[in-house]
Structure formats: structure tokens, C-alpha cells
Amino acid sequence: MCLAVPMQIRDLEMPLATVEVAGVSRQVNVELVDQPKIGDYVVVHAGYAIEKLTEEEALETLDLLRQVAELGDDEPPPTPGIQSGDMS
Amino acid sequence: MNRSQASAGLKQEIGTLTQAMDRIAPERTVVFMEVCGTHTMSFRRNGLQELVPERVQLISGPGCPVCVTPVEYVDHAIALAQQHDVILATFGDLVRVPGSYTSLEQSRADGARVEVVYSPLDALNLARKHPDRQVVFLAVGFETTAPVVASSVIQAEREHLENYSALSAHKVIPPAMLALAQADDLALDGFMCPGHVSVVIGMNAYAPIAQAANLPCVVTGFEPTDMLQGLLMLVSQARQETAKVENQYLSVVRPEGNPRARAAMDQVFEVCDSRWRGLGNMPLSGLTFRKEYARFDAARRFSVNLPDPVEPPGCQCGAVLRGVTQPEDCPLFGNRCTPRSPVGACMVSSEGTCAAHFRYRSVNQAT
Ligand code: SF4
Numbered sequence: 374m375c376l377a378v379p380m381q382i383r384d385l386e387m388p389l390a391t392v393e394v395a396g397v398s399r400q401v402n403v404e405l406v407d408q409p410k411i412g413d414y415v416v417v418h419a420g421y422a423i424e425k426l427t428e429e430e431a432l433e434t435l436d437l438l439r440q441v442a443e444l445g446d447d448e449p450p451p452t453p454g455i456q457s458g459d460m461s
Numbered sequence: 462m463n464r465s466q467a468s469a470g471l472k473q474e475i476g477t478l479t480q481a482m483d484r485i486a487p488e489r490t491v492v493f494m495e496v497c498g499t500h501t502m503s504f505r506r507n508g509l510q511e512l513v514p515e516r517v518q519l520i521s522g523p524g525c526p527v528c529v530t531p532v533e534y535v536d537h538a539i540a541l542a543q544q545h546d547v548i549l550a551t552f553g554d555l556v557r558v559p560g561s562y563t564s565l566e567q568s569r570a571d572g573a574r575v576e577v578v579y580s581p582l583d584a585l586n587l588a589r590k591h592p593d594r595q596v597v598f599l600a601v602g603f604e605t606t607a608p609v610v611a612s613s614v615i616q617a618e619r620e621h622l623e624n625y626s627a628l629s630a631h632k633v634i635p636p637a638m639l640a641l642a643q644a645d646d647l648a649l650d651g652f653m654c655p656g657h658v659s660v661v662i663g664m665n666a667y668a669p670i671a672q673a674a675n676l677p678c679v680v681t682g683f684e685p686t687d688m689l690q691g692l693l694m695l696v697s698q699a700r701q702e703t704a705k706v707e708n709q710y711l712s713v714v715r716p717e718g719n720p721r722a723r724a725a726m727d728q729v730f731e732v733c734d735s736r737w738r739g740l741g742n743m744p745l746s747g748l749t750f751r752k753e754y755a756r757f758d759a760a761r762r763f764s765v766n767l768p769d770p771v772e773p774p775g776c777q778c779g780a781v782l783r784g785v786t787q788p789e790d791c792p793l794f795g796n797r798c799t800p801r802s803p804v805g806a807c808m809v810s811s812e813g814t815c816a817a818h819f820r821y822r823s824v825n826q827a828t
Contacts, residue, residue, distance in 0.1 A: 388616075402582055405608055405722045416660065416713055419552075419602075420580020421609045424660045424719055430712035437684055440471040 379431035478689040496524040497655030498812025505821040535560035540765035542573035550584035561771040581613035588625040608722035611729035631748035642674030651677035663718025682710040739779030776805035
């Protein structure tokens with residue numbers, strides 16, 4: 374399933390990057406996005422960054438995700454990187 | 462912003478969107494289709510169908526990759542897993558999908574090596590770690606996943622990894638949308654287009670559908686407010702009787718999509734005719750390896766004997782995937798068929814329409 378959680382690039386050694394959100398970090402491949410840089414926000418799918426977001430857009434999305442999580446949902450907010458059925 | 466303020470703000474936004482929908486929706490019932498497993502999940506999980514006016518319906522189409530994968534692919538994967546030197550690497554959802562006679566889960570219990578991975582990168586790692594084994598990745602998914610698999614194949618080529626291959630069941634979404642738009646037994650008023658598929662193919666990819674079928678198409682994100690906004694845009698077009706392509710998921714989807722991702726996909730794969738569960742064979746709706754990459758094609762690398770495919774008796778997955786039957790109308794739904802003991806693929810995958818309807822029905826009934 375698609376996770377729309379933007380993650381921030383903390384470390385970069387092409388084609389791999391360490392990305393992080395809310396204390397969760399993981400390694401992803403970034404060669405499908407244009408000129409990735411440390412500090413960029415990316416959308417991750419099945420271990421790959423598939424698009425970059427501007428910081429403003431990323432922070433807005435993260436804020437929205439926090440609000441959704443706080444809405445008293447019956448499930449915890451999505452944690453990036455632990456899904457295994459990620460294939461759309 | 463504290464917790465309750467945040468929630469109150471969001472609830473208010475949801476209220477504003479649903480009220481606007483009620484105000485502008487045509488008086489007749491309007492039916493839109495989404496073709497994305499994550500939309501199916503999000504709409505159900507957040508109980509959104511309870512919030513939108515009754516005359517605005519969002520039904521699910523063939524948006525769950527595992528569900529549209531025909532049974533013979535599962536049989537093929539099982540046959541590969543049974544070869545003694547093969548390690549089969551797969552996304553988790555596929556493991557429990559019934560094949561004609563058994564499942565990958567059962568094959569694994571019987572001794573086959575089936576590894577659940579999160580990414581084809583993990584499959585590449587398996588290939589590096591086990592040079593004496595053949596690692597086969599089950600490449601299932603739409604245009605979001607195909608570039609990722611293509612990139613793993615390009616990486617394998619760079620590293621001269623001779624023991625990595627993939628079995629492609631990749632599908633492309635627009636031909637399926639067009640077929641459903643033109644189906645006689647389905648009267649749609651528009652499409653909610655999948656957010657992440659659109660990241661790759663871009664919103665322009667839907668222009669031919671909007672034009673040929675005269676239906677609005679709105680690229681939409683996954684959060685509750687995204688989905689309600691997307692639905693509102695569709696309702697508004699239905700009222701005005703327009704058929705434009707619009708983009709609700711502006712922050713992520715560009716008109717032309719992601720050219721790098723598309724280039725990777727086009728380097729390794731080419732379109733081919735492909736069979737979908739429920740929709741049958743559709744011209745140019747799948748992806749197969751180009752001849753330059755044929756050596757990474759597990760279908761060519763290994764020869765296997767396949768049984769004649771047998772669909773699970775009684776299962777209505779095909780009709781559910783076409784949107785002409787709702788899960789609740791399947792006689793097996795909720796009794797013989799549950800996520801714990803699924804009969805068809807639509808109940809196995811967490812993105813499946815039957816699973817989403819079953820999983821969130823008590824939540825929805827309680828509200
Ligand atoms: S409820 Fe089960 S048997 Fe019925 S269509 Fe869905 S998956 Fe198939």
C-alpha cells in the first residue's frame with residue numbers, strides 16, 4: 374500500500390540515502406528522483422524515493438498526518454518502512 | 462496546536478467538505494470509481510462513506526495489484542518456488558493468495574524457500590548473499606512499482622548479478638480504466654485517479670480517458686481530506702457536466718509525472734497484452750521484459766509445468782474488481798470468506814475490496 378509519508382534525506386551515498394521521519398530511519402534508493410540532496414523531502418515506495426516534495430509541502434503533509442493520527446483512529450499512524458505488501 | 466485543537470480543526474474541515482458536497486451534488490445518484498487499494502482502505506478505514514451524502518457513491522475498481530493478478534501467475538510462482546535452487550522473494554500480500562491447488566504459504570510450509578521482502582532491494586541483497594541460489598522476485602504492481610523493479614534489474618545488470626530475475630505481472634492502469642468506462646454494465650460518472658501511480662505517469666496520462674469516455678478524472682491523495690476534496694472536485698464536474706483531468710494531489714503529482722522513473726520502466730519493460738482477474742485479457746495493459754533484458758525474465762529463465770488454472774469456486778472477485786458487485790453481495794462474504802480464512806484474493810490482500818469492507822464494517826456500523 375502507498376504511504377504518503379514524506380521522509381527527509383539525512384545521509385546520501387548514491388544511489389542510496391538514509392531517510393528519516395519522526396525518529397524512524399531507513400535506507401532507500403534515490404536514483405529515480407532528480408538530483409537528490411541532503412535535506413530534501415521524498416515520498417518513498419517499496420524502498421525507493423519516487424518523488425521529491427518542497428519543504429513547505431512536506432511539512433504541511435506531516436502536520437496533516439499528525440492531525441489524522443490524533444483524530445482517535447483505531448489504528449496507529451502508518452510507520453514508514455514496515456509494510457511488506459507495498460506494491461501499487 | 463494541542464491535540465484537541467488539531468482534531469477539531471480536521472473535523473471541521475471534513476464537515477465543510479461534506480456539506481459542500483451535499484450542496485452541489487446533482488439530485489440523481491452519482492457513482493465514481495477509485496482504482497487504488499490505498500484509496501479503498503482509506504475511505505473505509507476513516508468511515509468516509511458514512512459522511513458523504515448518500516447520493517454520492519465511491520466504488521472500488523481494479524486497484525489492488527494482488528487481486529487483479531490472475532490465478533495462473535500464482536501457480537507459476539508456486540512452480541518456481543518448488544525448484545530446489547530457487548529463493549522466491551515477494552511482497553507479503555501474495556503469500557496467502559490461493560493458487561489453483563495450493564498457495565505460496567503452503568509451499569513454504571512444505572519446504573520451499575519463500576522470503577517476504579519490503580523492496581526489490583532486499584531481493585537483490587538475497588541474490589548477493591546466496592550466489593549459489595537463484596533469487597526470483599515476484600514483480601506484481603502498477604506503474605508505481607514497475608520503475609522500482611526496473612531499477613533493481615538495472616542494478617543487477619551493473620553488478621553482473623547472474624542469479625537475480627523477476628516474474629513480471631506488472632500492469633498499467635489507464636487501459637483498465639478505459640475498458641471500465643466503456644463497459645455496458647457499469648454507469649460511471651468519473652474516476653478518482655490513484656495518487657502514486659500518477660506520481661510516475663503524470664496527470665496528463667488520463668487525458669485520453671477523459672476525452673474518449675467523456676468522464677472527469679481527478680488525481681487524488683490518500684488522506685481523508687484529500688479524498689473528500691477529490692470527491693468534491695468530481696461532484697462539481699458532474700454537476701457542470703464537464704470531463705476534465707484535475708489534480709487534487711498537487712504537492713506530489715506533476716502533469717508529466719516522474720520522467721526518471723518512467724525512463725527506468727521503459728528501459729527494462731515494454732507494454733504487452735495482459736490478463737487481469739475479472740477483466741480478462743486487455744490489449745497493452747501489462748509490462749513484459751524488453752528483449753535486451755530477457756535474461757532477467759524468470760518466465761524465460763526457468764521452464765515449469767503449469768496446471769490448468771482453477772478459480773476458487775463461488776468467489777465473485779472478478780465482479781467485485783469490475784465494480785459491478787459489492788463484497789456484501791457475495792454469498793461467501795463474512796461467513797466462508799474472511800481475512801482469517803480467505804477464499805479469494807480480494808479478501809487476502811489488505812488492499813482488497815472485500816478485506817477493506819470486512820475489516821471496517823463494524824467500525825462503520827457502529828458510527
Ligand atoms: S467475499 Fe471472498 S469469495 Fe466473495 S468475492 Fe470477496 S474474496 Fe471472493
